[in-house]
Amino acid sequence: MEFSVNHPILFLIVGIIISAVLAQSVYFLIKSVRRAREIKMDKKLVKKTIITAAIFTIAPAVAIVITVAALSQSLGIALPWLRLSVVGSLSYEAIAAANAASGMGTTLAELAGSITASQYVTIAIVMTVSIMVGIWLVPVLAKRYQKGLVNFENKDKKWSDILQNSLFIGMISAFVGYVFCDVSRLWLSEEGKFAVEVKDQMSGAAETVYYTSTSGLVPVFVMLISAALMCVCGLLMKKLNWKWLNDYALPICMVIGMASAIPLTNLLGGIVA
Amino acid sequence: MKNKKQLSYMDTVHRDGTVWNLILMVILLMFPVVVGVIFQAVPDWEGVGKGLLATAPMYWAVGVVEVITFIPMLGAGGSYLSFVTGNISNLKLPCAINALENAKVDAKSEEGEIISTIAIAVSSIVTTIIIILGVILIVPLTPIFESDLLKPAFDQILPALFGALGVALISKNWKIAVAPVILMLVLFIFVPAFNSSTVGIMVPVGVVFTIAFSRFLYKKGII
Numbered sequence: 001m002e003f004s005v006n007h008p009i010l011f012l013i014v015g016i017i018i019s020a021v022l023a024q025s026v027y028f029l030i031k032s033v034r035r036a037r038e039i040k041m042d043k044k045l046v047k048k049t050i051i052t053a054a055i056f057t058i059a060p061a062v063a064i065v066i067t068v069a070a071l072s073q074s075l076g077i078a079l080p081w082l083r084l085s086v087v088g089s090l091s092y093e094a095i096a097a098a099n100a101a102s103g104m105g106t107t108l109a110e111l112a113g114s115i116t117a118s119q120y121v122t123i124a125i126v127m128t129v130s131i132m133v134g135i136w137l138v139p140v141l142a143k144r145y146q147k148g149l150v151n152f153e154n155k156d157k158k159w160s161d162i163l164q165n166s167l168f169i170g171m172i173s174a175f176v177g178y179v180f181c182d183v184s185r186l187w188l189s190e191e192g193k194f195a196v197e198v199k200d201q202m203s204g205a206a207e208t209v210y211y212t213s214t215s216g217l218v219p220v221f222v223m224l225i226s227a228a229l230m231c232v233c234g235l236l237m238k239k240l241n242w243k244w245l246n247d248y249a250l251p252i253c254m255v256i257g258m259a260s261a262i263p264l265t266n267l268l269g270g271i272v273a
Numbered sequence: 274m275k276n277k278k279q280l281s282y283m284d285t286v287h288r289d290g291t292v293w294n295l296i297l298m299v300i301l302l303m304f305p306v307v308v309g310v311i312f313q314a315v316p317d318w319e320g321v322g323k324g325l326l327a328t329a330p331m332y333w334a335v336g337v338v339e340v341i342t343f344i345p346m347l348g349a350g351g352s353y354l355s356f357v358t359g360n361i362s363n364l365k366l367p368c369a370i371n372a373l374e375n376a377k378v379d380a381k382s383e384e385g386e387i388i389s390t391i392a393i394a395v396s397s398i399v400t401t402i403i404i405i406l407g408v409i410l411i412v413p414l415t416p417i418f419e420s421d422l423l424k425p426a427f428d429q430i431l432p433a434l435f436g437a438l439g440v441a442l443i444s445k446n447w448k449i450a451v452a453p454v455i456l457m458l459v460l461f462i463f464v465p466a467f468n469s470s471t472v473g474i475m476v477p478v479g480v481v482f483t484i485a486f487s488r489f490l491y492k493k494g495i496i
Contacts, residue, residue, distance in 0.1 A: 003312045013307055020300050021357060022401050024293045028350050029394035031289070032387045035282050041384060049372045049388055053395040056371060060364045060434070061400040063427050065407030066418040072411065081408045085401055086301060087359030091470065096328045103323030117314030124305040125316055126324035133336025134356030135298045138344070139291035142352055145344055146283070153381060159491055162449070164380055166487040167346050168370055168442055169450045170480030171362065175435040177457025177479075178472040184462055218425070219432040226436030234441075250371045250437050257433030258426040265425035 003117035005076025014082040021086060052247045059255055071097070074112035075123065083127055087134060093127055100126035179223045182216030189213035193272055212269030221264050226257030282383065283349060286390075290353030297357050335473060342477045346370075348380065350390030358397040362476055363431060367438050368396040374441060448496050453483040 001009075036046045067090035071080035075097060083093050100123040101108050111119060153160035185194040193210045233249040236242045245252075280288070309316065343361055344352045347369060355365040372392035378384040407414060417423065443450040457479055461467045467475065490496045 017300055025394045025397040028354055028390055032390040036387050045376055049391050050395050053368050053392040054399045056368050057396045057399040061403035063430050065404055069411055069415045077408055085404050099327040100324030104317050104320035117312035118317055121305045121309045121314050122316045122320040125321050128301055130328040130332050133333050134340050135294050137340045138352050138356045139294050142344055142349055143287040162487050165446045166483040167480055169446050170483035171476050172439045173453035173457045174475040174479035176439055176454050177461035179432045180458055181461040181468050219429055222429040223432040223436035226433045227440035230437040230440045246375055253437035254433045258429055261425040261429035
């Protein structure tokens, strides 16, 4: 059989694998909804959780589709579709694929349009194996780990609650810091331009891209707008008793925050031509 | 030995999660094998070795740290699902946190376990369906996604997400949030090594620092 990165049989195999991944999510959804019924949790709460999670997911999921499109240039659509439907991300998949190509003495750009089945299989092995830790480590650790946490909670309930909040705050603080990571362009730029060395994962070639000195403020303002909107939603819920807003506040604030990036980028600038 | 009726709900979550994850791991590993058999292609073993050596050690180390960091936040069912479907810190975990906040349930309770599992399962299903639609419509959609008009919006998805989610959580826990937020701001603003590609590594650092700081405040009777 002659190989092609978009051969129908690749889509068939990937479709079967993704069906299995989907089946696990459906299985756990049914299992947890049944359990909610058994312990007489509020049906409306379960329904609201389902609807809110679905709405919340739309924008980030669309962003993942964009990454499939980006990777499809050299690897076809089937493999990026598989890899980005399971654990992975654009940066990881691009690095893993580029390293595999480099290991074969070539680059992804050189492989585009002329990749052989052997090269494709080699790249697929590296992409699959290099990130396969959580999938087996969770079964090994989770039960004992959670048992330990429960014992810990029984000893000191107050500290256990603080610990849980600390986990969430610790994660959020890292992302708050990340939002500010390009602010230093304000004082590190020369003649209003900040040079960034960008390595093309496809070709391995490095090129210099210039950003405006104020470009690092775009994510900061997007975050502030999104946060301010969340505060407004909180006030509306409190003062006008708009309880329905509680379920939709996060996706609404997120989408408006994302939309605000369009005028903000025009105003503060991005890449300088 | 416990019989089936004696297993608690949590026991069954761990049992089923283990079976599912190990089966899916084998299925995922079978992809390159099946493709190789169908197209009668043998991998370039030197390329595999060099590629793995350049990629796996770092991502395996990060994977171990992520498992330890995220399990208490995701819950049992959520962990089994999230470490198969991925996009944890940018999608599954915020989705679970939002669901727990809206439901006003304790993340460590059985209700919390159920709510976070439902949120993560729904999020995984919706993501998979949207990617399938995206793959089907990739040709007409690509110019829209890559348009200069929409690109800035999709580039800023994380600031928009963590602005809204962060203000809700930080305002409720501001005493424990002050020091880690200041630390991360200083590191990301003034140390060039900390940038968008290191945020994943900084999550466990932020978590460990926040726990240590909270413990200090707790011992001092401030919280």
